[in-house]
Amino acid sequence: MREFSLPALYEVPTDGNLTDLIRRNATQHPEVAVMGRKVAGTWTDVTATQFLAEVRAAAKGLIAAGVQPGDRVALMSRTRYEWVQLDFAIWSAGGVTVPVYETSSPEQVQWILGDSGAVAVIVESEAHASAVESVRVTLPALRHVWQIEGGAVAQLTEAGSEIPDETVDERSAFAKADDPATIVYTSGTTGRPKGCVLTHRAFFAECGNLVERLKPLFRTGDSSVLxxxxxxxxxxxxxxxxxxxxxxxxxxxxxxxxxxxxxxxxRPTLILGVPRVFEKVYNSARAKAQADGKGKIFDKAATTAIEYSRAIGTPQGTPLGLKLKHKVFDKLVYSKLRAVLGGRGEFAVSGGAPLGERLGHFFRGIGFTVLEGYGLTETCAATAFNPWDRQKIGTVGQPLPGSVVRIADDGEVLLHGEHIFTGYWNNEAATAEALADGWFHTGDIGTLDEDGYLAITGRKKEILVTAGGKNVAPAVIEDRIRAHALVAECMVVGDGRPFVGALVTIDEEFLARWVSDNGKPAGSTAASLREDAELLAEIQRAVDEGNAAVSKAESVRKFRVLSSQFTEEAGHITPSLKLKRNVVAKDFADEIEAIYRA
Structure with missing residues (x-):
């Protein structure tokens, strides 16, 4: 058993809640632009004073509608300015926000609204409103439905015009640090989604320590994030x-x-994304270079960037010849890639899935460092991340300051800290299982090095055991295979089987380019090319790259290219792009059997 911790850098308020932040900003930074809002296709600034006023106006409308302290109010919308405004408005009315993915089915909407006991829901579109309406008869607690595209903010503002400021001040002060701020339902890779109760304290501990540890990335009046x-x-x-x-x-x-x-x-100075975003940036840039006849130059530049990054911090330093090559490619290639990323940023934070060492070194080598982190819904997002000044590529970094990471005897990652959720809503059994002995049991397998840097190697429940008794962690191979431009998704199979196999789906965007470059009939699809020798050879190269990361016994021996995609609509992936392995295995059972036939 091994554990590691860092002292807290941020003192969590003993009282108060997240609405204190917007009032503090309006007092201390009244004219600082804290939001960017797109109006008629143009970005406009929203000052701290203006944002507070708009939040308060919407909060008054919620109070006028009868929302009481502690009431759950659901928010179903794509990411937009109003999402942030209404989130803080719900808190300012004393409520608890229940996010709902805008891609959720009526059945999922029914479960989340019903399980949380939401008294109101704010949706974005008519389609969302229809989804709610189709299940509303089963939701007796639901009293109000507002639609953003139907003027929800204006309606709330008008409805609350008679509510005095003092009432909002009282409601804003109602919740204390240990009261729920939100109930976030897990994506549900197995079974029904569970509602994670995250308190105001959890967000203070999470975001306060994150901002302090990454201070140079969060400069008031200068930094920005999209x-x-x-x-x-x-x-x-x-x-x-x-x-x-x-x-x-x-x-x-x-x-x-x-x-x-x-x-x-x-033009943000900081980007926070998932690995697929950074893979797309790399693959798109490479494909464009190839289309322009500059593919060899790009590949040499990429190799130089990776070598340059690997040389950083080594005892021998960066060789002069490598420095010169890097300087040349910075003008030819790297500066253009940084421009694609907005032109102002030097750092990004990546989470949600492993980034991979190759991409980590590539981006650091071009002058745009991607700091990899790790977290779960239950940990209020990041529970570990790479510090800006001591990055270790290939790890997810050190624990959030003020928290502890422990590796159990069986390799499971255990966590402790103020940022951890307090339990699953209406589910005592699941809570007791996850929060045992004062530790959150993540279900992930990992290791800690001597400096406290965490590496995640797989999920306990996803470990495959082949017929020969070999334990296989699918994520290691899958992430490497998925890095290939032609691969959209990959799922390793082999539990109880004689060897490891894989199901592979094709990225439709890059398939069109590959078809054109390789003389295939125009309009060719994954379905028409799934047995094409050249396509299979290209995917085999991706598989070989994945196999290079594991032992022979763990390597993929055979794969099947699928004619369709893994989709959220079909239930194959979650909104956060995690594979629902049991659903994929069921829907593609015949394809899996074909791998092991003969």
Whole structure:
């Protein structure tokens, strides 16, 4: 058993709640732009004073509608300015926010609203309103439904126009540090989603220590962050609260479809994303270079960046020849890549899944360091992250200051700290199992090095045991295979089987480019090419890259290219892009059998 901890850098208030932050900002930084809001396609600044006023106006409407202290109010929307405004408005009315993914099915909406006992829900669109309406008869506690695109903010502002400021002040002060701030339902990779109760204290401990440890990344009046992750996900929520706590300017966009354009217009100094975003940036840049006849130059530049990063901090230092090559490629390639990322940033924080050493070294080598972290819904997002000044690529960093990471005898990662959730809503049995002996049992397998840097090697429940008795952690291989531009998703199989296999789906965006570059018929699809020798050879190269990270007994011997994608709609992946392995295994049982046939 091994454990490691760091002293807290932020003193969690003994009283008060998250609404204190927006009042503090309005007092101490009244004219500082704390939000960026897009109006008619143009970013406009929202000052701390203006944001407080808009939050208070919406909170008055909630109070006028009868929302009482402790009431749960659901919020179902894509990431946008109103999400942040209404989140703080719910807290200012004394309520508890219940996020709902905007992609949720009516059945999921029914479960979350019913289980949480939400008295009101604010949705974004008519489609969301219809989903709620279709199950409303089963939700007796639900009294109000407002729609953002239908003028919800204006309606709440008008409804609360007679509510005095003193009433909002009283409601804002109602919740204490140990009261629930939000109930975040897990994505539900198995079974029904569970509601994680996160207190105001948890967010203070999480975001306060994160901001203090990454102080150079959170400079008031200078730094900015663009939030494109789902605000309903705990990672997106952490970005929201940390930005307000610092404070730095926060901009919101609903998705990553036009991310390059959004980054160019908002020009953030800090990016927080998931590995797939950084993989897309790399793969898109490489594909563009190849299309322009500069593929070899890009590959040489990428190799140089990785070598340059690996040389950082080594006893022998960076060789002069490598420095010169790096300087040349900085002008030819790296500066253009940094421009794609907005042109102002030097750091990003990545979480949600392993980034991989190759990408970590590549981005650090081009002058844009991606700090990898690790966390769960139950830990209020990051429970470990790489410090800006002592990064160890290949790890998820050191524990959040003020918390403890322990590795149990069986390799499970155990956690302790003020940022940990207090339990699952209405589920005492699951709470007792997860919070045993004063420690949160994550279900993840990991190791700690001598400096307290944590590495995650897999999930306890996802460990495969082959017929030969070999334990296999799928994530290690999957992450390497998925790094290939043509691979959308990969799921390793082999539990109880004679060898390890894999199901692979094809990235449709890059398939179109590959089809054009390799002389395949226009309009070819994964379904039409799944047996194509050249495509299979390309995927085999991705599999070989994955196999290089594991022993021969753990390596993928055979794979199947699927004709369709793993989709959230079909229940194969969660909104946070985690595989629902049991659903995939059921839906693609015939494909798995084909791997082991003959």
């Amino acid at each position: 939030l494109f992750l789902p605000a309903a996900h705990v990672f997106g929520r952490m970005v929201e609260v940390a930005s307000v706590m610092a404070p730095i300017k926060l901009g919101c966009v609903p998705d990553i479809k036009n991310l390059t354009d959004e980054l160019a217009s908002f």
